Amino acid sequence: MKLVTLLVLPFAAALASTAPFKGCQQKVKESIHGPPHRWYKHAPAPKHHMLELKIALPQPKFPELEQHLWEISDPSHARYGAYLSKQETEALMAPHPETLDIVNEWLALHGLAEEDVIHSSARDWVTIRVPVGLAEEMLDTTYHVYKHAETGESIVRTTSYSLPDILHHHIDLIQPTTMFARFKAFKSTMHWTNQAQPAVSIPPGATITGPAGNPVDASCNSTITLSCLRQLYNAENYKTTATNCNKLGLTGYLDQYVNNKDLQQFYQAQNPSAYGSDYTLVSINGGKNNQSYAAAGSEANLDTQFGFGLAWPTPGTFYTTGGEPHFIPDLMTPNNTNEPYSYWLDHVLSQDDIPQTISTSYGDDEQTVPYTYAIRVCAGMASLGARGVSLLFSSGDHGVGDGRANPASQRCKTNDGRNITTFLPMFPASCPYVTTVGGTVNIPETAASFSSGGFSNYFARPAYQEAAVSAYLAMLAPGTFEGLYNSTGRAFPDVAAQSESFSIIYQGQESLIAGTSCSSPTFAAFVSMLNDARINAQKTPLGFLNPFLYSIGYTALNDITDGNNPGCGTLGFNATVGWDPVTGYGTPNFEKLKDLVLAMP
Template sequence: MRLASLLGLPSFAAALVGAASFKDCQHKVKESIHDPPRGWYKHAPAPKHHVLELKIALPQPKFPELEQHLWEVSDPNHTRYGAHLSKEEADALMAPHPETLDIVSQWLASYGLAEEDLIRPSANDWVTIHVPVSLAEEMLNTTYHVYKNFKTGESIVRTTSYSLPEILHEHVDLIQPTTMFARFKAFKTTLHWANQAQALVSNSSGGMITGPAGNQVDASCNKTVTISCLRQLYNAVDYNTSATNCNRLAVTGYLGQIANDMDLQQFYQLQNPLAYGSNYTFVAIHGGANNQSYEAAGLEANLDTQVAFGLSWPTPGTFYSTGGEPPFIPDTPGSDNTNEPYTNWLHHVLSQDTLPQSISTSYGDDEQTVPYTYATRVCAGMATLGARGVSVVFSSGDGGVGDGDSNPATQQCFSNDGRNVTKFMPTFPASCPYVTAVGGTANVPETAVNFSGGGFSDYFHRPAYQDAAVSKYLAKLAPGTYEGLFNPMGRAYPDVAAQARNFATVYRGSTVSTAGTSCAAPTFIAFISMLNDARITAGKSPLGFLNPFLYSRGYAGLNDITKGQNPGCGTDGFNATVGWDPITGHGTPNFEKLKHLVLTMP
């Protein structure tokens, strides 16, 4: 799949215009949406003095070349497998044409913005500016409003359409925040929230269950999932990682989610005593906070760090805290907007010379709330990470085939294109073909958990690496099944799965039970980090983008999940079955089998 239609070379027939003449140029609509997504309503005009952080994406004419590198270095059957790009090589392939840089700078200068007012990442493919609403409205020939969410009460400043001088259209891919209403919430369900402070005093029920690898798993793992349970279930009890081979693992945090260090140490005492006293590297991005009071602790951040770092210790861990905390309160001076979190994070990490080899994110939203232009650009950034040798995983969501609401009775499954037709709701960024999406399972023996997000993208075509597996699944569906509710030619997800219910997590000094594909993503990435550890120790490259391996060879090292459904939108959803399915993908990890597979590859 290529994004060339969005990222192609501009034609430079038109001469650059003088700075003063931009305001006299005829504006043409660059992007618009029919209405705000269901659940949002126009509340009031945006305060003219409110400062917007506008991000301007410039075309990447060499992206098709970067994408070709990605396919080659990620395909275990290709001679270039593992020959990942350096930061400098990736930057060169992400860079806009010099004439694009010139004309966009002239346009900004015509509104009084000097070069020192512009923030650019190392590849120069984005420009960030801070301007009041009044100036943004003039530049974009639009009117901003405060929109409120019926369900959450959140407020954001957005518009439903914006325009640019015609000469700029081929030099600008998108500008946000404008038409984007995604909330990018953490993927966790509260269905199983309960105080289980005594659950970890003794985690032995005296009984054992046979796990998918044929090994014995403590029967208590059917009630409470711990680090020990996951290592037993996924066949990695005896594997010890290194702290000195340059392998690193990272998890991300957004929207004010803070990982509490005291909670982490308590978790280590209970579940991995050898790790007690160790810590991770904290990286603040765009004002990411690190308030270590119990009151500031975030359940999502605690879950991600405890599971990922608890499983992979002593591999060095990194927690990225990216700023931007909702809700926006329009009447409070200095309050911020809920801006798009992934661009700030991507700009930071792609500007680094070295990166963690494995990164997990447990956030997302309905694909249709994300403008297509924005989704493709963020997805291109994920492709760049893969080309640089990073394995990137995302939770698949917690709404089954629905809109992210874990309660099927309250889901709103309608298109926001003005037609208001009933349809399944794919999740982004899980639907990006350059990331590995992780669905959820429960119990031993494992079955698909009913809230596991899965389905087919409306934005991205099915990539070649999954053609065979997905076609086999679709062929099993009865003719006409859910016809019109999903796009059978879209990128299908999830790719894999892991446990997603009854996780014992330490939160503000107590042990609570959490659930959601937020549990599954850090679990899966920890086992990928162990595989990277094994390859690096053996003198091999890290795995990088996982999907070409998973669909060509890696599925042989996964436990196929064949039972369960993911209901939503008034339907029973899809069913788990033999082979790939849109609930659990190819299944859950069998570490020893996967280790054998990755060590026999170049």
């Protein structure tokens, strides 16, 4: 993209374009008290450092889109499965023409010509590439390099920015400015090892009883394989189809690369029929897929080996999204300026053909994500749901906050200047338009202690979960965790799956890995299998799952009633009969779910 420092206009046109901004005051659009815990101000940002600013424009018709989503996702509604087209959703996401005009005039005042501005497919996002010095002038702010005390990574951010008052109704947000979210992979490092654990002595042929009453190989209580999950979740006899246009998508960020040799070695060991098969690689924002063993990503390997391995021969798509700026970092400049998630969302929304099921195992504390950003990204997910896509997200790996019952951690503090102890919900897990997957361990299954769950501070509780969540809250003793969580917020997770001792191939070796990063691709693979069954029966895919799950789907899930998710100096929430904020409604019983979804319109 070309950077223009001076735009020459005919005199009359220049006067006309500046007219709306005459006498305008710069008013603060967004500010935060300071950087989140563990981030510190390192140095002023170099004026020449290039920023890729993403500007979100209001979506006045979003309430209409949301109403469509509720109706077409509700199995009891006459419109169930009547998904919107790309063109229909874009019309409901588009900004008002006046907004486009006035924002373009503002950009032109700062020397940006039409060819310097990139619009999203629905024209609701504008992307420009400018040096820090110009961004500071446009936003009346000062950027700094901030460093993370633990990881050493650095980013260019500010804690406040302003806009002319006339623009406040025409711009929802501009990033990167105040967002410090890292969108890290959700895997529990406590349970990571670079080599397989010593084999547990188990008598040949020994079995244990699974939740569906069927026998499960006893070795599954120490190591989880594809076969274990199919046995445990009652899907041993189901064979998916390769030719019915059903697809499974998995996302990768932060230089998480799928090592293809590892994937084939995994297939050889756990699903020989899939050996030699491939997946579709989609690169977004310069995303790569480095094939050196040193670059293999444990997260990407986990997601693809278990997600694609379970759903095979359903075609798989792996999205690799880059977030690296276009320069060589040095001591004074950052190494990861752009956040990657909105780039992925922009790309997928612009496509005509999208996988019916997509799993993501990345996120961060909700409070590190500016409220305006969370609302807009969540709206994009609603748009995907309206098009018939099932989006699944890991719930996170820190219990209700830091994963420790004692003592209270500094991590469990608000970053709004009050510095009070609080439970920390996760995002995007807290978005009401996605299905969030918590973690379980062992057979019989219990809640994984690291399984994040709780209540959003940004999003109100949606109607589809009102009855289930109210019933859970009514069971809590009066005053339990008073002041530590928002009892009226969107509650998560919605469902769960196994999350510990998954046997993957990493850098050519069998390794065990854990975390809700295991849970989301696992549950997503079973959803993809359900979509396979529905498509073969000439029915629509399941789309946004939660209205189905909370109305009738929960009857085909294995309720998890033991365990809790400690953190922030507490024992956390407890798993119990029915829905709970550790494992949601529980884990899948595929055959029961298949019967349910095939009986629906």
